[in-house]
Amino acid sequence: MLRVKNVSAYYGNIQVLRRVTFHVKQGEVVSLIGGNGAGKSTLLNVISGIHPTSSGTIAFERQEIQKQEPNKTVRLGLLQVPEQRQIFNSMTVTENLELGSYCLPRKEQKRMASSQFQEIYTLFPILKERARQRAGTLSGGEQQMLSIARALMARPRMLLLDEPSLGLAPLVAEEIFRVTRKLRDNGTTILLVEQNALAALEVCDRGYVLEAGRIILEGSPEDLLEDDEVQRAFLGRDYKEKWER
Amino acid sequence: MSAFWNEKVETLPREELADLQLERLQVTLNRGYAKVDFYRQRFEELGFLPEDINSMEDLARLPCTTVNDLVEHYPYGLFSVPLKSIVRLKFSAAPRIRPLVIGYTQRDVQNWLEVMARHMIAMGIGVRDIIQVAFNYGLFTGAFTFNHAAELIGATVAPTSIASATIQIQIMQDFRSTVLATSPTFAMHIAETRERLGIDLDQTFLRIGLFGPEAMSPDVRRRLEERLRIQAYTVYGVNEMVEPGMAAECQEKSGLHVAEDHFYPEIVDPDSCQPLAQGQEGELAVTTLTNEGYPLIRFRTGDITTLDSSPCPCGRTGVRMAPPLSRSDDLFMVRGISIHPEQVKRLLGEAAPEVESYRIIVRKRDGLNDQLELQVAYPENYVSEWYHTHALADDIRAHLRRALGLGVKVKLMEASNLAEDVGRVVFED
Numbered sequence: 001m002l003r004v005k006n007v008s009a010y011y012g013n014i015q016v017l018r019r020v021t022f023h024v025k026q027g028e029v030v031s032l033i034g035g036n037g038a039g040k041s042t043l044l045n046v047i048s049g050i051h052p053t054s055s056g057t058i059a060f061e062r063q064e065i066q067k068q069e070p071n072k073t074v075r076l077g078l079l080q081v082p083e084q085r086q087i088f089n090s091m092t093v094t095e096n097l098e099l100g101s102y103c104l105p106r107k108e109q110k111r112m113a114s115s116q117f118q119e120i121y122t123l124f125p126i127l128k129e130r131a132r133q134r135a136g137t138l139s140g141g142e143q144q145m146l147s148i149a150r151a152l153m154a155r156p157r158m159l160l161l162d163e164p165s166l167g168l169a170p171l172v173a174e175e176i177f178r179v180t181r182k183l184r185d186n187g188t189t190i191l192l193v194e195q196n197a198l199a200a201l202e203v204c205d206r207g208y209v210l211e212a213g214r215i216i217l218e219g220s221p222e223d224l225l226e227d228d229e230v231q232r233a234f235l236g237r238d239y240k241e242k243w244e245r
Numbered sequence: 246m247s248a249f250w251n252e253k254v255e256t257l258p259r260e261e262l263a264d265l266q267l268e269r270l271q272v273t274l275n276r277g278y279a280k281v282d283f284y285r286q287r288f289e290e291l292g293f294l295p296e297d298i299n300s301m302e303d304l305a306r307l308p309c310t311t312v313n314d315l316v317e318h319y320p321y322g323l324f325s326v327p328l329k330s331i332v333r334l335k336f337s338a339a340p341r342i343r344p345l346v347i348g349y350t351q352r353d354v355q356n357w358l359e360v361m362a363r364h365m366i367a368m369g370i371g372v373r374d375i376i377q378v379a380f381n382y383g384l385f386t387g388a389f390t391f392n393h394a395a396e397l398i399g400a401t402v403a404p405t406s407i408a409s410a411t412i413q414i415q416i417m418q419d420f421r422s423t424v425l426a427t428s429p430t431f432a433m434h435i436a437e438t439r440e441r442l443g444i445d446l447d448q449t450f451l452r453i454g455l456f457g458p459e460a461m462s463p464d465v466r467r468r469l470e471e472r473l474r475i476q477a478y479t480v481y482g483v484n485e486m487v488e489p490g491m492a493a494e495c496q497e498k499s500g501l502h503v504a505e506d507h508f509y510p511e512i513v514d515p516d517s518c519q520p521l522a523q524g525q526e527g528e529l530a531v532t533t534l535t536n537e538g539y540p541l542i543r544f545r546t547g548d549i550t551t552l553d554s555s556p557c558p559c560g561r562t563g564v565r566m567a568p569p570l571s572r573s574d575d576l577f578m579v580r581g582i583s584i585h586p587e588q589v590k591r592l593l594g595e596a597a598p599e600v601e602s603y604r605i606i607v608r609k610r611d612g613l614n615d616q617l618e619l620q621v622a623y624p625e626n627y628v629s630e631w632y633h634t635h636a637l638a639d640d641i642r643a644h645l646r647r648a649l650g651l652g653v654k655v656k657l658m659e660a661s662n663l664a665e666d667v668g669r670v671v672f673e674d
Contacts (some may be wrong), residue, residue: 018296021268214275223352228330
């Protein structure tokens with residue numbers, strides 16, 4: 001569904017992505033894990049067209065999108081849920097959601113609206129309760145849910161989730177991951193970027209480990225959890241010698 | 246019609262396969278660069294960064310890795326994970342002569358079994374089959390792979406190891422074995438023994454022969470198929486990666502399908518290590534794409550072969566390699582054990598430093614066991630008392646046997662009899 005090939009990207013003179021190649025198949029949840037500054041968020045921004053690539057190709061359903069404007073990729077059904085939620089604080093929850101379907105044709109917006117809201121409220125009952133409240137007054141977890149819900153309003157074929165658990169209490173984060181699982185069960189393809197490797201690996205089908213702009217590992221969640229590199233980087237274990245016990 | 250073990254991967258269109266290979270190659274190079282000093286140094290000397298690889302063709306910019314590189318970094322220099330992640334070690338039968346150790350992580354072992362299971366299914370082996378594994382479990386650790394892969398696909402294993410041909414035949418009859426996994430040489434010996442014992446082919450149930458590690462010539466294949474009434478298939482492996490399992494024949498018998506999602510094969514010029522055009526004959530160099538424990542980049546296997554990526558009627562898209570019947574180095578095989586002439590020279594020097602000239606005779610016998618003979622010239626000023634001669638020959642024999650794990654015939658003779666073959670390997674029929 002999504003095929004990223006040899007993608008490099010820079011911030012000024014600093015190379016952040018070094019020929020990254022990976023793919024996401026239809027219906028898969030793939031997580032991309034890595035430490036601070038590994039290039040995870042940049043990679044998502046590059047895919048959705050916010051950040052330019054310096055080389056390489058990105059194909060979404062066989063269509064090359066590396067030169068596309070972000071608004072075009074959204075129309076293709078590739079939606080990013082940004083880090084730090086980025087919701088419109090002064091608008092109500094409903095208004096935020098309505099904006100999510102902005103990219104759809106007017107007629108469709110109207111036709112879809114009620115059923116779409118219904119679906120979203122089943123997925124996030126709390127948003128129904130808070131429908132008339134200003135988004136800025138929601139808690140962190142609720143804001144994150146709103147952010148995801150807003151993306152869902154555009155009826156995405158694939159979701160790019162950037163650090164959905166950032167800054168959330170563990171219980172709330174768990175709720176977010178529960179939703180992620182549900183979305184997958186509904187057939188949404190998801191690329192999930194997370195620092196919380198353990199949680200991310202629990203919900204995904206496959207994962208990649210990004211380190212200093214390079215992919216150094218690919219595999220099933222079980223494999224990655226067992227990998228010493230993942231353990232060292234994310235679970236705080238260290239090793240110095242090959243024969244360390 | 247043929248069944249698949251992992252149809253999706255085995256029939257992946259070549260274009261998609263190439264994408265998958267590139268993705269995995271980059272991971273392999275990134276890991277090699279980050280974790281293995283040997284590769285990092287090599288990259289740095291070349292001013293090469295893993296991200297300089299844009300396509301599979303760019304791989305040719307890197308030099309080949311040779312067995313000597315592995316030996317120089319013995320034991321753990323080329324491991325890319327700490328030992329606690331390694332679940333299996335495999336080392337050469339003669340660690341003192343050519344020290345080599347390869348490590349496999351849990352995932353590596355699983356991948357190995359997976360490719361082996363694919364090959365077995367491709368040959369038509371299934372749950373109803375009884376696989377008689379007549380490999381030496383002691384010296385050839387690959388023998389276990391037959392067991393585990395057979396269990397994985399649900400077949401039954403009868404590990405007969407190195408029991409004599411007579412016993413093999415008896416077990417074959419009693420258990421009704423349907424598959425024989427062994428070397429072509431031993432299979433031929435079993436066939437001969439069966440004829441000698443006068444056992445009718447109708448009393449055996451064999452239908453498939455799974456042969457390795459040596460490749461069989463078309464003539465040997467024909468004779469084995471006739472004399473054992475089987476379909477004979479070759480399975481290929483590389484000792485430093487997976488052996489057996491890297492490639493094997495399907496029922497079309499027109500080349501060995503390489504498990505290309507795990508191994509990237511190239512045919513290179515043995516001198517320059519540059520890739521040759523497809524269809525040209527050259528040395529097989531392999532890059533591992535998924536190995537975690539012991540990644541190898543453009544490893545020279547020493548086997549001479551060709552590659553063919555044209556579609557195979559069986560539907561598998563993995564490139565097909567011709568059975569490798571020759572080598573680019575002097576390595577030769579006796580009863581399934583690879584021996585390098587340098588090893589023999591070194592062992593001889595250790596056992597009897599006074600010996601100056603010798604030659605190695607290899608008698609390849611399709612039917613009976615191969616024989617390795619060492620013809621040694623009497624040392625200078627040697628007093629040829631019979632007990633002396635015996636003691637010297639015994640010393641050499643015992644030493645070689647211990648190191649190689651193989652009985653060697655030792656013959657002492659006048660230097661003039663060695664003619665021009667001093668230090669060389671002579672093949673006799």
